[in-house]
Amino acid sequence: MHKKRNTIIFAALVIFVAFAGLLVQETLLKKEGSYAVIQSHGMEEARLPLSKNTELLLGDSEQGYNRIVVEDGAVSVTEADCADKICVHAGKISRTGEVIACLPHELIITVQGAGEDTDAYAW
Ligand SMILES: [Zn+2]
Structure with a gap:
């Protein structure tokens, strides 16, 4: 027993x-992230501060597009013409290390904190 x-x-x-x-x-x-890093086809396309509401349209209707929206400290893909729509369904991300990927368009959005590179040395 x-x-x-x-x-x-x-x-x-x-x-x-x-x-x-x-x-x-x-x-x-x-942690709460500071930047949304947008990578398209392996290249860094943009680095959007999450503190500022903004909108970015990547690509066009011919090669495929993703509408990326930063709102209230979170980033999301609100619109895309890819087949699977996984990026749209991923919803909003706002914390460091979170990722939205659009494989058909080779688009990757990651959330990073401020001065992440120096953080690694501090530890
Ligand atoms: Zn997609």
Whole structure:
């Protein structure tokens, strides 16, 4: 009986630690981002500050387009003519490390924090 009870306590502890770790990751590592970095065909196309509401239309109706909108500190693809629409369905992202990808158009949007490069050295 005691052995079974210990197993349950142990399992609860493991779940708790895993949950706490996740929470730490959410709050510490995934900070609110500062920039939306737009990469198209492997090249950096634009770096939009999330603090400023703006809109960017990439491409055209011939080669395919994505309408990228920055609003209230989050970036999203509101409109695209790709076949899968995965980029549109991804919704808004605002935390560092989050990504929206449009594979048919080779478009990748990532959220980065301010001075991310120097952060790595500080740690
Ligand atoms: Zn797409």
